[in-house]
Amino acid sequence: MLKKSFISLMITGAFAAQANAQDVRLVFEYSQGNKAKLMQAVKAAGGDIKVELDQDNAFSAMVSYDAFNEIKNSNAVKSIEVDAQRKVIPVSEYYSNVDGFDDIAPYGIPMVQANQIPNMGGKKVCIMDTGYYQAHPDLPSMDVDGTSEGAGPWYQDGHGHGTHVAGTIAAVDGNGGITGVLGSDEASLHIVRVFNDAGGWVYASDIAGAAYDCADAGADVINMSLGSAFETKVEQRAFDRIERMGILSVAAAGNDQAATHNYPASYDSVMSVAAVDLNEEWADFSQRTAKVEIAAPGVDVVSTYPKVGVYDENGNVIGEEAGPGYVYMSGTSMASPHVAGVAALVWSHFPQCNNYEIRNALTASAKDLGDEGRDYKTGHGLVQAKAAYDYLTTNGCDGRGVK
Amino acid sequence: MVQKNIKLCTLALIIGTLSTGCTLVGEGKFTGGGTMNSAGGAEKAVLTFKAEKCDEEVSGQMNFHDRSAIDFEDVGGVKLTADITNVGFCELTMDPDGLGGPDACTCENQYEAHFTYSSTNPAAPGEGTGKACFFDTGEGKGNFHGVVTLLAMDSGPYQTYLNAGTVSGNVQEHSCPSTKNDAEE
Numbered sequence: 001m002l003k004k005s006f007i008s009l010m011i012t013g014a015f016a017a018q019a020n021a022q023d024v025r026l027v028f029e030y031s032q033g034n035k036a037k038l039m040q041a042v043k044a045a046g047g048d049i050k051v052e053l054d055q056d057n058a059f060s061a062m063v064s065y066d067a068f069n070e071i072k073n074s075n076a077v078k079s080i081e082v083d084a085q086r087k088v089i090p091v092s093e094y095y096s097n098v099d100g101f102d103d104i105a106p107y108g109i110p111m112v113q114a115n116q117i118p119n120m121g122g123k124k125v126c127i128m129d130t131g132y133y134q135a136h137p138d139l140p141s142m143d144v145d146g147t148s149e150g151a152g153p154w155y156q157d158g159h160g161h162g163t164h165v166a167g168t169i170a171a172v173d174g175n176g177g178i179t180g181v182l183g184s185d186e187a188s189l190h191i192v193r194v195f196n197d198a199g200g201w202v203y204a205s206d207i208a209g210a211a212y213d214c215a216d217a218g219a220d221v222i223n224m225s226l227g228s229a230f231e232t233k234v235e236q237r238a239f240d241r242i243e244r245m246g247i248l249s250v251a252a253a254g255n256d257q258a259a260t261h262n263y264p265a266s267y268d269s270v271m272s273v274a275a276v277d278l279n280e281e282w283a284d285f286s287q288r289t290a291k292v293e294i295a296a297p298g299v300d301v302v303s304t305y306p307k308v309g310v311y312d313e314n315g316n317v318i319g320e321e322a323g324p325g326y327v328y329m330s331g332t333s334m335a336s337p338h339v340a341g342v343a344a345l346v347w348s349h350f351p352q353c354n355n356y357e358i359r360n361a362l363t364a365s366a367k368d369l370g371d372e373g374r375d376y377k378t379g380h381g382l383v384q385a386k387a388a389y390d391y392l393t394t395n396g397c398d399g400r401g402v403k
Numbered sequence: 404m405v406q407k408n409i410k411l412c413t414l415a416l417i418i419g420t421l422s423t424g425c426t427l428v429g430e431g432k433f434t435g436g437g438t439m440n441s442a443g444g445a446e447k448a449v450l451t452f453k454a455e456k457c458d459e460e461v462s463g464q465m466n467f468h469d470r471s472a473i474d475f476e477d478v479g480g481v482k483l484t485a486d487i488t489n490v491g492f493c494e495l496t497m498d499p500d501g502l503g504g505p506d507a508c509t510c511e512n513q514y515e516a517h518f519t520y521s522s523t524n525p526a527a528p529g530e531g532t533g534k535a536c537f538f539d540t541g542e543g544k545g546n547f548h549g550v551v552t553l554l555a556m557d558s559g560p561y562q563t564y565l566n567a568g569t570v571s572g573n574v575q576e577h578s579c580p581s582t583k584n585d586a587e588e
Binding site: 081258287 | 440441443566567
């Protein structure tokens, strides 16, 4: 049953709608100096330009299959690839039987040692997701800005996934509610809203564009609790470039319960994060690959949410309504922000380090789980903030580290 | 709507009830080859194939090698040669007469090939069956990257193998050879 379920996930979730309605979203790479010529050819064939990626001499467009057959013979074409879908990656969610908490640290905070070192600030985390419920009293508001990429205002979140991810990274300590990894001080965040309230899907070229939005906003760390099965050249180049710009990209390994890659997590320039539970046991939904680099809590993680539960007289949830609340979610989507937060937290103590050195410190100091040494389920092991801090205190860094 | 149709198609696959489902239709010739990601491994898998269905005759071969597939590490990876047993465009059908037979397929609105394979890895000998779904990117003046949306082995020594990925290379559809079409006319 698992195998058949996974087949359906692959087909429905990753690609098949592309073949729908005879329209296909493609990424066109043009030979140098031929952008205008190729864009004109695409428009003339009825294509709809979606994202321009000048850094990579490329743009994406929705075209009909007939139009593709017209365009492909243009001398301006250097390459064409299918623009793969990218989705938010949830597994499950449920309300707690209370909507408020009184200054609690979710189990993941001590598990990743985020309560052992304070946030010194100065490092900005960019979150690509469903938005940010800015009105939530448990989330930072002073140093938060964002970019809206056509899915709705960045400061709203009718879905909840993005707000949950943000809370794990940055829920403020000492004001009631919960605390996030960076919660000892108001975190600096940039929100890029790529998904709509339905949590639908976008394309790899949208994610590449969003990565450049993060870079333009001065981000140091990017969190991507999203992905799907197909790599694209243009997205890979974007994250390679983002890495060379000094930014650390972190993404969910995926929840398909299989030994298959998930992108962008499986690009070399991105840290792929697996999920573990309260007992530091690997979560069986977490994808196993050679690219899984590190692990973090991702089962029954409580965090901020833009809605509250509605209960019957017996305390059973019978619905939900708008308002700041809290919810439990499971998935590598929940593990990834723990790592992104820890990266910013540790980096705030060592601003002279570069992204390669921070990444190396996180993996070198991770708590080994499962099979001895690096393994496909949890990579180097559980991310550990204090151990990474101690590693850098002992070994130092000079900002010249490389992969 | 298409996603809904896909759900219908795959739902039939999952629960095994084929009151509605998909069948392979059409004729054509498909060629492709290149590298794609491994099933969880660090290295690239290598794929070449030729599949043809013209005048209702099916022929073709596939070679595939995923040396770093992590679930087959202990035998040195997946390596096989295959004979194509069916190929076509996978379409949703409500006709119960067309379901459940050799033309039943999985990947609605994509091309799909079925095959029998022989392992060429001495550490994992045996034969089995499988399917591959793919998207045609055609050929033109640039470089074209195809997509294999599903590569799954249903039986044999690689029964649990599952993969999907972008092919650095080409996946092309061609018309049936004119001699065959002419002969039919």
